[in-house]
Amino acid sequence: MGTKVVRCAAIVTVCAVACRSAPAADRAANRMTAATPAASPSPAAPSPVDCRTAKCLALTFDDGPGPDTPRLLDLLRWRSARATFFVLGRNAAAEPALLRRMVAEHHEIANHGYSHANLVRLSNAEIRREIELTQEIVFRATGQRPRVMRPPYGATNARVGRVARLPQIMWRIDTRDWLHRKADSVCRTVLKLARRGAVVLVHDTEPATVDAMPATVDGLLRRGYTLVTVSELYRSKRLLPGRAYAGN
Numbered sequence: 070m071g072t073k074v075v076r077c078a079a080i081v082t083v084c085a086v087a088c089r090s091a092p093a094a095d096r097a098a099n100r101m102t103a104a105t106p107a108a109s110p111s112p113a114a115p116s117p118v119d120c121r122t123a124k125c126l127a128l129t130f131d132d133g134p135g136p137d138t139p140r141l142l143d144l145l146r147w148r149s150a151r152a153t154f155f156v157l158g159r160n161a162a163a164e165p166a167l168l169r170r171m172v173a174e175h176h177e178i179a180n181h182g183y184s185h186a187n188l189v190r191l192s193n194a195e196i197r198r199e200i201e202l203t204q205e206i207v208f209r210a211t212g213q214r215p216r217v218m219r220p221p222y223g224a225t226n227a228r229v230g231r232v233a234r235l236p237q238i239m240w241r242i243d244t245r246d247w248l249h250r251k252a253d254s255v256c257r258t259v260l261k262l263a264r265r266g267a268v269v270l271v272h273d274t275e276p277a278t279v280d281a282m283p284a285t286v287d288g289l290l291r292r293g294y295t296l297v298t299v300s301e302l303y304r305s306k307r308l309l310p311g312r313a314y315a316g317n
């Protein structure tokens with residue numbers, strides 16, 4: 070281990086060792102799997118963050134909720150870190166309690182369509198259905214409608230934007246976590262590419278990504294980042310329906 074650590078530290082500033090293991094607290098937190106909030110009350114509302122002055126970064130989790138989402142919420146809660154969940158309507162429909170928990174813990178729920186269809190290939194009516202079904206599922210569970218969406222595969226055009234009628238949030242940092250499924254790689258990619266105002270794309274449907282999050286979030290916090298929701302990141306900007314945004 071020693072040799073590898075030393076070599077890594079010498080070559081790059083972000084060393085694998087920082088991404089390797091979770092502290093004991095996380096292992097305890099990771100054992101909690103309830104879809105509903107822990108017995109303790111919801112965390113107090115965070116004080117407003119001004120991303121014009123704070124070093125903000127937005128972690129965005131696509132395609133869930135999934136079986137690993139509760140433990141992700143546990144570890145985010147443990148660190149008072151916030152994130153945005155671009156949920157699929159078909160997954161969200163089965164998890165109303167989990168959606169309520171996201172809202173109670175000050176995360177943002179955003180729209181990733183209903184079935185992960187490539188919106189560019191759909192008719193206007195089908196695009197509308199993908200977006201509106203998901204809006205309604207989230208609203209029925211939480212009383213709030215998502216304010217932003219992300220087209221599956223990042224596939225969009227002017228027509229999709231016009232029909233979907235929500236600001237489209239893309240990303241600056243893609244970990245390609247769905248492809249390699251390696252926690253260490255997710256963590257190293259995020260820590261290496263992180264910069265102020267970035268939107269990071271990861272998937273809470275990938276267990277390795279959730280495994281990566283304790284070290285990733287700790288690493289970002291150590292580097293002085295404030296982890297915010299997408300709407301917080303863009304608070305000083307008026308997001309326009311149909312337009313695409315990828316972070317500052």
Ligand code: NI
Pocket residue numbers: 131132181185221222
């Ligand atoms: Ni997706």
